[in-house]
Amino acid sequence: MSRPMDRQRLGQLLIAGGIAAALLAGAAATLVLQAQRNWQPEVSGPVLPGWTQTVADAREIEIAGPEDHFTLVRGENGWTMPSRDDHPVIPERLAELDAFLGGLSYAGARTADPAKHARLELADPGQPGAGTRLTLRDGDGNVLTEIIIGAARNDRVYLRFPDRPRTYAAELTGEAATIPAISLADNWLNLDFIALDPSDIARTTITPERGPAYVLERPGQTARNFSLREPGGWRPITAGAGNGPAAALVRIRFRDVRLADRLHGEPAGRHVEETFSGLRLTLDILALGDTRWTTVTATALTDGGAEKAAEINARTAGWAYLLSDLSLDRLLRPLDEIADHMGASDASEPADDSGQ
Template sequence: MSQAISDYPTTGSALRRASLRLDASWRQVLRAPLVLGLLVVLALQLVLALFLSRGASMAPAATDITLLSFEPEQIATIRIDAGEGDASVTLTRGEAGWVLPELGDFPASGTRIDQLLDSLAALRRPLPVATSAAARTRFRVADDDFERRLTLRGKDGDIRTLIVGDSPGFRRLFARLDGEDAIYDLRLALFDLSAEADDWVSRDQLRLDRERITRVAGPDWTLRRDEAGNWQLQDQVKPPAEAVVGDLLTTLSALSYRGVLGLEEQPAHGLETPLLTLDIELADGSGRRYRIGELEAGEDYALRVGTTGPVYRLAAFDLGGLLDLSLARLAEPAQDGEEKNLPPST
């Protein structure tokens, strides 16, 4: 091209002059504030894209790794300590399921524990939100200042310990693995890591099969189920009030409780002079005696089966109408329109 221009001097000189004019105009355009601003933005975008591309290549190695690295079947013991006070709970996998050793191996809620272990096993290691010692204190995930310390143990010893702190939002908790600096924002709820034994007890230990109940006796009344399946009130000619008997059987078959007060009776339980004693017989010949007392605080009630075993805490709602049950209520006639199996009026 340079050879062609030299061959035609007049034409070459014109092109050089046009090029100089074009270069000058471009230089003026490039000096404009708007163009300079756009160039700066473009440069920043290129730097950011380069940074993100490098980060993306590293991210899978961080976020695809499990945080705690265990299988739920590995766990033999779970210990949860509260950061304030002396509250703590230990859950142990027994031969028949999960139990609470502090409560004489009282059955624990296997469903709730399995859900917790599944949630923990599914946690991924996200990018940390902080790593400094100051952040550990600020987020309450320090060794000596935390909301919960959760330790998972196998048959051969500790597997992992998770230190849990403040919550940045709904069902989110700051947490740190013991021995590591990285602090994470995890999808967990503090209630799922309760350090109170009552939050882990199984709630079905007092439940009965309604159809297996054949006799219920109170202080001055006895109900029996005859061979035809009908209930009779002892020493009474008329059948008992059907609705009252139905409510009684519903309450006894689904009796629940708020927690376990302990393994030994205390004067504060009110069981030495119970408010109510119930004897229950089942179809297989076995039976239970319930003693129900009012707690000293006056808000809830204590129940014990016989003279051994745990003392349960019940609310008035759990007892239904048991405390108001009497011979008069069981024997009261049905109201008009409530009688069943009567011939139609003519």
């Protein structure tokens, strides 16, 4: 009886010993892994050595940010964005990116724990706490360099390389003192090129989507408010009711851009502003589903407006621009939102043209 019991106890002890050994091995492995993640190797020098040659060889830049994903391509006419019908990108933005990446120098290694990547905004694109991944390729599609840019804190930026857990801090110095605005496609496109001087706007004609067309005008640059010149039978709600739509082009930023001949929209209105300096800007608005796009045409009314008109037309010829709801409201505000229609007994009274 004692021998079977001894063998049973021995088996239990062996099993318990095996479990303990496995747990010990697991704990040791965990400690080793944790030590590897906490260990910070010494690093120094440029983050991207040979950057000058990389830039010379690059023919494509893929940018995957937290909110956007797009590609820039280098062709005979410079860098363009294929997803925007090969619209040119802002050269200054490329110079900023060049200075930023070329000027990064290691300040030290940081965590290698993937669970902590999001804290540094270095998670993979599409994940919470994602960074901005940049991939440069040559003309054959070979990857020249690939890097993820994360948070910037205290004159340093955090970064890592894809498929590697180790993160790093890099110094931001000189021309690379700030991270350029590169993660959104519209930051690469010059979409706020219209900015008229508010004191220079003389006359605005608006054809809204509903209601009659109307004309707002100022007698001179010192006049504070625009007067309603046409049509008759309407009185502005306030003296300055027309100022917003009349000066909509003082500052406008479009939301996107496409080749105009690809947008088969229906005419939805027109906004025309004329300046005292001799420039006319015409925005023809197109309805494309629930969105509104516009073409932009400049006309020189005097010799003084010729240079500016040529500059704008060179930029806008063949392109259509997406309007925000706010911009659309100002450009095509219906007349009944800024003026009251007068009754028959008041119809003979002139529209307010005091300019006060």
